[in-house]
Amino acid sequence: xxxxxxxxxxxxxxxxxxxxxxxxxxxxxxxxxxxxxxxxxxxxxxxxxxxxxxxxxxxxxxxxxxxxxxxxxxxxxxxxxxxxxxxxxxxxxxxxxxxxxxxxxxxxxxxxxxxxxxxxxxxxxxxxxxxxxxxxxxxxxxxxxxxxxxxxxxxxxxxxxxxxxxxxxxxxxxxxxxxxxxxxxxxxxxxxxxxxxxxxxxxxxxxxxxxxxxxxxxxxxxxxxxxxxxxxxxxxxxxxxxxxxxxxxxxxxxxxxxxxxxxxxxxxxxxxxxxxxxxxxxxxxxxxxxxxxxxxxxxxxxxxxxxxxxxxxxxxxxxxxxxxxxxxxxxxxxxxxxxxxxx
Amino acid sequence: xxxxxxxxxxxxxxxxxxxxxxxxxxxxxxxxxxxxxxxxxxxxxxxxxxxxxxxxxxxxxxxxxxxxxxxxxxxxxxxxxxxxxxxxxxxxxxxxxxxxxxxxxxxxxxxxxxxxxxxxxxxxxxxxxxxxxxxxxxxxxxxxxxxxxxxxxxxxxxxxxxxxxxxxxxxxxxxxxxxxxxxxxxxxxxxxxxxxxxxxxxxxxxxxxxxxxxxxxxxxxxxxxxxxxxxxxxxxxxxxxxxxxxxxxxxxxxxxxxxxxxxxxxxxxxxxxxxxxxxxxxxxxxxxxxxxxxxxxxxxxxxxxxxxxxxxxxxxxxxxxxxxxxxxxxxxxxxxxxxxxxx
DNA sequence: ACAGGGCCTGTAAGCGCTTGCACTAGCCTT
DNA sequence: AAGGCTAGTGCAAGCGCTTACAGGCCCTGT
Numbered sequence: 001x002x003x004x005x006x007x008x009x010x011x012x013x014x015x016x017x018x019x020x021x022x023x024x025x026x027x028x029x030x031x032x033x034x035x036x037x038x039x040x041x042x043x044x045x046x047x048x049x050x051x052x053x054x055x056x057x058x059x060x061x062x063x064x065x066x067x068x069x070x071x072x073x074x075x076x077x078x079x080x081x082x083x084x085x086x087x088x089x090x091x092x093x094x095x096x097x098x099x100x101x102x103x104x105x106x107x108x109x110x111x112x113x114x115x116x117x118x119x120x121x122x123x124x125x126x127x128x129x130x131x132x133x134x135x136x137x138x139x140x141x142x143x144x145x146x147x148x149x150x151x152x153x154x155x156x157x158x159x160x161x162x163x164x165x166x167x168x169x170x171x172x173x174x175x176x177x178x179x180x181x182x183x184x185x186x187x188x189x190x191x192x193x194x195x196x197x198x199x200x201x202x203x204x205x206x207x208x209x210x211x212x213x214x215x216x217x218x219x220x221x222x223x224x225x226x227x228x229x230x231x232x233x234x235x236x237x238x239x240x241x242x243x244x245x246x247x248x249x250x251x252x253x254x255x256x257x258x259x260x261x262x263x264x265x266x267x268x269x270x271x272x273x274x275x276x277x278x279x280x281x282x283x284x285x286x287x288x289x290x291x292x293x294x295x296x297x298x299x300x301x302x303x304x305x306x307x308x309x310x311x312x313x314x315x316x317x318x319x320x321x322x323x324x325x326x327x328x329x330x331x332x333x334x335x336x337x338x339x340x341x342x343x
Numbered sequence: 344x345x346x347x348x349x350x351x352x353x354x355x356x357x358x359x360x361x362x363x364x365x366x367x368x369x370x371x372x373x374x375x376x377x378x379x380x381x382x383x384x385x386x387x388x389x390x391x392x393x394x395x396x397x398x399x400x401x402x403x404x405x406x407x408x409x410x411x412x413x414x415x416x417x418x419x420x421x422x423x424x425x426x427x428x429x430x431x432x433x434x435x436x437x438x439x440x441x442x443x444x445x446x447x448x449x450x451x452x453x454x455x456x457x458x459x460x461x462x463x464x465x466x467x468x469x470x471x472x473x474x475x476x477x478x479x480x481x482x483x484x485x486x487x488x489x490x491x492x493x494x495x496x497x498x499x500x501x502x503x504x505x506x507x508x509x510x511x512x513x514x515x516x517x518x519x520x521x522x523x524x525x526x527x528x529x530x531x532x533x534x535x536x537x538x539x540x541x542x543x544x545x546x547x548x549x550x551x552x553x554x555x556x557x558x559x560x561x562x563x564x565x566x567x568x569x570x571x572x573x574x575x576x577x578x579x580x581x582x583x584x585x586x587x588x589x590x591x592x593x594x595x596x597x598x599x600x601x602x603x604x605x606x607x608x609x610x611x612x613x614x615x616x617x618x619x620x621x622x623x624x625x626x627x628x629x630x631x632x633x634x635x636x637x638x639x640x641x642x643x644x645x646x647x648x649x650x651x652x653x654x655x656x657x658x659x660x661x662x663x664x665x666x667x668x669x670x671x672x673x674x675x676x677x678x679x680x681x682x683x684x685x686x
Numbered sequence: 687a688c689a690g691g692g693c694c695t696g697t698a699a700g701c702g703c704t705t706g707c708a709c710t711a712g713c714c715t716t
Numbered sequence: 717a718a719g720g721c722t723a724g725t726g727c728a729a730g731c732g733c734t735t736a737c738a739g740g741c742c743c744t745g746t
Binding site for chain 2: 692693694695696697698700701702703
Binding site for chain 4: 344346347348358359361362363366368369390391393394395396397398399400
């Protein structure tokens with residue numbers, strides 16, 4: 001591997017000047033910089049990250065914590081993050097946090113402490129207090145997507161409002177018997193997303209003067225299959241037939257769609273269904289949904305953390321612990337699974 | 344951050360001994376090792392990766408190249424890789440290779456040359472010759488999953504056999520009019536996977552003495568929607584109605600299932616459908632498929648590269664360039680979408 | 687009893703960069 | 717005209733580890 005000395009020799013300057021020319025720090029005259037750059041290019045020189053990190057304390061590397069890689073939502077956020085970081089010349093080191101406490105501990109106490117990253121992005125991941133503390137103790141910028149996290153700077157959608165928007169759409173179409181497919185209590189580990197969405201659903205009904213009816217709530221597990229089963233319950237039950245369903249995720253909404261079809265319901269004529277998330281399959285199923293733009297979420301978080309790292313006054317944003325989460329945008333996408341209630 | 348000197352002082356030994364005790368290289372007596380370990384634990388010491396890398400040339404870090412993060416198959420392979428690497432104490436640095444040539448070049452010429460990784464895993468990614476050469480020039484172990492790659496050590500399933508197995512299953516059930524949903528030619532960039540699967544399909548038919556009928560082939564784009572459209576073509580066409588379909592991916596098979604349902608076919612009574620891959624949605628749709636265990640593929644590749652890196656005789660495996668790809672296992676999973684042909 | 691050979695440990699020389707400091711030269715103030 | 721600045725460059729001291737080398741010790745075989 002070619003080293004900085006060879007570049008310095010070829011360009012006829014000291015290694016200090018090469019370092020300054022290539023990193024853009026300190027003063028280097030135009031012609032000198034050009035000579036150095038051309039020498040580096042000729043030799044195919046790239047700074048050694050370990051030597052550079054050791055000397056400067058900077059890594060050009062961000063640690064990203066994710067709970068799963070194989071779920072659509074997280075993949076999208078991660079995609080956005082990866083693209084944005086790469087654009088700005090940063091590497092991304094991936095840490096998958098499973099439920100295995102022992103392994104999680106290793107991540108926080110060993111992997112993240114190797115001084116390999118300049119900042120940490122926690123994507124949609126529930127952290128216990130110890131983990132949060134250990135994260136803060138790294139002394140690095142940390143940004144969480146999805147929250148709230150009491151002690152971390154957080155970017156999150158307002159799940160209550162999200163669900164409220166979905167529900168209001170159905171109300172606006174004249175529906176009154178609206179069911180909700182949410183999550184079983186044990187799924188509520190995830191920042192209470194299901195709970196918040198259920199709250200939004202109920203608040204929206206309340207706004208319209210409609211009392212919540214427990215028999216129109218059915219828990220599921222955020223999968224297509226779960227949504228399918230829940231919808232079968234909801235639609236197969238004697239009495240109380242809803243004319244519309246708000247599912248707390250697009251996967252569950254799609255499951256509901258398939259269930260409805262199997263039971264002979266026409267969608268949207270006999271039943272309206274709205275989902276939440278903006279899942280890629282939504283388009284095929286013509287699913288009306290509230291999109292939360294996960295790709296953009298990832299990009300935004302990546303840019304935010306790099307801004308924080310590269311900010312001259314690094315102190316400012318991090319002191320703002322416990323601040324209100326920054327709210328991310330979402331949008332109702334009306335497609336073909338919701339329609340005005342005919343009576 | 345606590346440094347090795349503090350640990351040395353607390354344990355009453357030299358930094359050299361601390362390094363040896365903690366890394367397991369060289370000889371350290373039992374009691375000394377114990378003292379060092381306890382001192383390290385007390386102080387919460389973790390070796391600085393940059394200092395360690397600079398001094399030793401080892402990074403405990405593997406670069407992983409993927410084409411997409413948001414497709415189920417790649418996510419699964421990556422999941423497996425991440426889990427296996429973490430188990431063995433390695434970090435994983437992720438590089439997403441898009442179609443943007445310029446950006447790809449940066450990855451090969453800058454990112455990967457920062458001497459940050461000890462090896463590279465190329466997951467299901469088509470590399471042009473220049474890229475392959477640059478990869479080899481890194482002087483690091485490289486393993487590709489999915490191939491073949493002429494110049495790289497490769498782990499891959501035999502796509503011809505995969506499709507052959509799927510087709511043979513239908514033949515074994517008595518089907519003779521079997522259609523195939525494969526890929527449009529422009530999708531063949533991916534190692535000719537579609538082409539190979541089509542070959543397997545046709546070979547299997549030939550084995551049974553059945554001539555290939557072009558009207559029973561329909562191209563699609565590997566998505567549910569594509570499979571749906573293709574199946575509609577196949578099943579809606581006058582004359583030549585197939586009694587079974589082999590789809591080159593589970594997503595397309597699911598699309599076909601939905602199309603069949605919409606056209607009033609009962610599956611599997613009127614139509615058998617078999618997919619390929621082992622997609623998570625397969626279970627819900629009761630899809631018969633040939634599983635290729637992507638998670639295990641990722642784990643296996645990770646273990647293989649670590650073995651190569653940690654092997655005492657590092658020379659051996661890498662000389663074997665251009666060797667035959669190691670073939671990965673696959674297995675027919677019979678579920679509910681295929682049945683014996685009733686006549 | 688003594689050479690030979692492990693085992694265990696310390697000393698110190700780097701690994702390849704970055705950056706504080708020193709210095710020079712030119713330019714701007716006053 | 718003198719002092720003060722700033723830009724541009726080089727020198728050299730680290731950054732926090734790893735490891736070759738050397739030395740001391742103890743065990744073994746003959």
